[in-house]
Amino acid sequence: MERLVSIDLESDFGFLRKPDTNEGISMSYNMLHKPSLLGIFGAVLGLDGYQKRGVLPDYYQQLQHLKVGIAPLRDERGNFQKTTIIYTNTVGYANKDGNFIAYENTLISPSYRVYVALSDENPLYHSLKNGQAEYIPYLGKNEFPVWWKPESFQEYALDPFDFDQEYQVASLFCKKDGESSRIKEFGGNTLGFAAMFTKYSQSFFYFERLPVGFHEFEVKKxxxxxxxxxxxxxxxxxxxxxxxxxENLYRLKDNQVVQLN
Known part of the structure; x- marks a missing residue:
């Protein structure tokens, strides 16, 4: 039987590198995203990572079908503190023209509650429940190990939300480009995102474009x-x-739901 489970991932530091920054300072995504989470699950199960250029890693091919949700913990309204770590890259090819100094915008104490739909026959279910991993998982770089406490493991019924009441989304949720939303808040008002920013100081919205998978393309030669x-x-x-x-909302408790993608 498939059910919804969650664990709380924690790390002292994290660096989820944005591939579009490769000069000057390298930037990190603030939120954990699905491809990175699947890498963590791959380490838990002991699956192979990248082995050959142009071939997706074994963990991704095996786990990409999983439905997952992600929520930040102990955050400042979704935004983790960051610091710039400066170091010398000692790899030979990086230093042909002198020492290469790297600057990385690094997350401080990031933590996330991750949700995943699993059957109790799935080996990932037992590993998460027992706090076991074949390889040491890390948050973007192998010097930033990530862990979870077995007592953070929770189970829920995999209950699709039927929109029978107003609701709060406890996880990140995907909003289509150009889509306007209707938000019900105190006093029964229904407003768009921009109006909510100005009228209700107790409500906040954090926006970030994040990876959800990979698309293939051909490069000449x-x-x-x-x-x-x-x-x-x-x-x-x-x-x-x-x-x-x-889309893809599942009920947790009361009026809280999560989105699984």
Whole structure:
């Protein structure tokens, strides 16, 4: 039987590198995203990572079908503190013209509650429940190990939300480009995102474009390559009217739901 489970991932530091920054300072995504989370799950299960250029890693091919949701923990309204770490890259090819100094915008104490739909026959279910991993998982770089406490493991019924009431989305949720939303807040008002910013100081919205997978393309003389497939995500404590129907929502408790993608 498939069910919804969650664990709380924690790390002292994290660096989820944005591939579009390679000069000057390298930037990190603020939120954990699905391809990175699947890498963590791959380490838990002991699956192979990248082995050959132009071939997606074994963990991704085996786990890409998983439905996952992600929510930040102990955050400042979704935004983790950051620092710039400066170091010398000692790899030979990086130093042909002198020492290469790297600057990385690094997350401080990032933590996330991750949700995943699993059957109790899936080996990942037992590993997460027992706090076991074949390889040491890390958050973007192998010097930033990530862990979870077995007591953070929770189970829920995999119950699709039927929009029978107003709701709050406890996880990140995907918002289509150009889509306007209807948000129900205190006093029964229904407003758009921009109006909520100005009228209700107790409501917040965090926006970030994040990877959701990979798309394939051909490079002349190099063959097949992959780039991130991106989507716009939102994290908020706002209440949504029942007539605003986000996709892939599952009920947690009370009026809280998560989106699984």
């Amino acid at each position: 190099r063959g097949k390559e992959y780039q991130y497939q991106m989507a716009p995500f939102v994290y908020s404590n706002a209440k949504f009217a029942s007539d605003y129907r986000l």
